[in-house]
Amino acid sequence: MFVFRPLLSRRTPVCHCNAWKIIEQRSYQTSCEALIYRRHGPYADVLKLEHIPVPYTGHDDIHIRMLAAPVNPADVNMLQGNYGILPNLPAVGGNEGVGEVIQVGHEVNSIKPGQWVVPIDCGFGTWRTEAVCKANEVIPVAKDISVISAATLSVNPCTAYRMLMDFVTLRPGDTVIQNGANSGVGQAVIQICASMGVNTINIIRDRSDLSETIKKLQSLGANYVITEDMLHNEEMANLFKVVERPKLALNCVGGSSAGNLFCHLKDGSTMVTYGGMSRKPTPLPAKALIFKNIRLCGFWMTQWKRNNLHDPTKLMTMVSELTEMIRKGQLSEPSCTKVPFCDFSKALQATMDPHTNKHVLIMN
Ligand SMILES: NC(=O)c1ccc[n+]([C@@H]2O[C@H](COP(=O)([O-])OP(=O)(O)OC[C@H]3O[C@@H](n4cnc5c(N)ncnc54)[C@H](OP(=O)(O)O)[C@@H]3O)[C@@H](O)[C@H]2O)c1
Known part of the structure; x- marks a missing residue:
């Protein structure tokens, strides 16, 4: 007879497997x-x-x-x-x-x-x-x-998939902007958007292998890859002469990076925060919040899975759609x-x- 000691905090269903003790x-x-x-x-x-x-x-x-x-x-x-x-x-x-x-x-x-x-x-x-x-x-x-x-498969591509499906309705020709675009999630976002005909503006940190990183993301289907510094540039206005302003922003960095994304969104758009790699709070311009009516949301894949624990059908459908994309060469x-x-x-x-x-x- 053993006493069952829950392994995870009270908010967490016990994972039988991790209960190795x-x-x-x-x-x-x-x-x-x-x-x-x-x-x-x-x-x-x-x-x-x-x-x-x-x-x-x-x-x-x-x-x-x-x-x-x-x-x-x-x-x-x-x-x-x-x-x-x-x-x-x-x-x-x-x-x-x-x-x-x-x-x-x-x-x-x-x-x-x-x-x-x-x-x-x-x-x-x-x-x-x-x-x-x-x-x-x-x-x-x-x-x-x-x-x-x-x-x-079950964390980064699923996170990208849910954020693209659950917050706004994306149609071919729409635009998504994201920071941390070279991350695992970011690369999945690029590829899923490409398969949907949705444009991506991808922000990365400056680095010594910048041109190599840009080429890599473009090979996955990224339409535009720019550095954090270029976000402030006047050329950003020119970019929006050739591509729609984003209706969805995906933020995994926080800090000033997230504030800068925010400024380029179109009226009535949504910014989803799913990570905080910079570990810094995000300054948000009141002007854009008020006059552009931008919606701020958070997303956590773990919570989404827990909300669907009683019936894994939705999870299995998502996994099988992503698997099909892998088979077709759309998700490397x-x-x-x-x-x-x-x-x-x-x-x-x-x-x-x-x-x-x-x-x-x-x-x-
Ligand atoms: N909410 C959710 O459900 C969920 C699910 C999956 C992932 N996430 C989060 O999403 C983020 C990316 O995860 P991943 O597995 O895709 O990451 P990853 O492949 O390990 O990539 C990490 C990314 O973060 C950037 N980064 C690292 N330190 C940074 C800093 N101090 N300032 C700005 N950028 C920084 C890296 O840029 P460099 O290449 O320039 O270093 C890279 O783009 C993480 O915050 C993770 O916790 C959240």
Whole structure:
């Protein structure tokens, strides 16, 4: 008999899989490697590679071998204790990734051995080599896309998709403006917009490899790529002689970058904030707020998924539409630095480095 200790904060449904502490009190079949943190702080101080037990596969459980898991900014924020939800500790790091099912419990009909699956909710603890979880904590993903695409599908492309579908009605010829445009989300925004015939104005930070970055984003379908400094430029007025002013702005930077986006929006438009990479508050010009009637919203993919936990159909539809875009070559896999599990420190450090243009993937 064990006492069930919820792993995540009270606002958070418990993730059975991340509750690895509990299984120390149960019989287990084997052990696996996992990146564990027992307190919050900088990753170098708190994240450790440990062996943890893998419990027997219960009647409604599945046993997964993890294939790859990205290091996203939210994972680092979670380690630091600086995120919208936090696990009770100790916890396994990582929220996103793809695993192959190696065994299913006798009551599981929805998932079969050999299938690839991705976690539905935040807090799964994907930085591990194996996991046993409830079958309803994951959804299947297609195996005819690359491991990288599958491992990075359920956060960034889904966030981009929802922000483009749920806030304004976008039609061919409309314009979206975004900062952090070279981020994982930003690259997905560019590609989804391109497939819809929607123009994108993409703001990036100045960098030594500027022309290379611009070319890369253009190859994904970006119409205009400009630096933060160019946003103040008078040439911006000329740009709006050839392209519609944006009806949607996507902001993952905050600070003056967000204020500058705001000034270029058309009347009645919407700005969605989904990240705060600069960690600075956003000054918003009252004139634009009042006279242009601009709507400010926030978006959090985790909350959207939680709002739809009772019925994953909407999530599965989105994932299958994005998968179809991958198959058609409309949504390419992100450029990734692949780091073996044992080199996790390198993976975390690479995520902190500025101007890398690359996502980091921990491969098993
Ligand atoms: N709300 C949600 O549901 C949701 C979902 C997914 C992601 N996000 C957020 O979206 C953002 C992007 O995530 P991602 O995984 O796509 O990121 P990513 O691929 O790791 O890229 C990070 C981006 O942030 C920029 N950046 C880093 N530090 C910055 C700073 N101090 N000032 C300005 N820009 C900075 C980088 O620019 P450089 O290349 O110039 O360094 C790059 O464009 C993050 O804030 C993440 O938390 C939110």
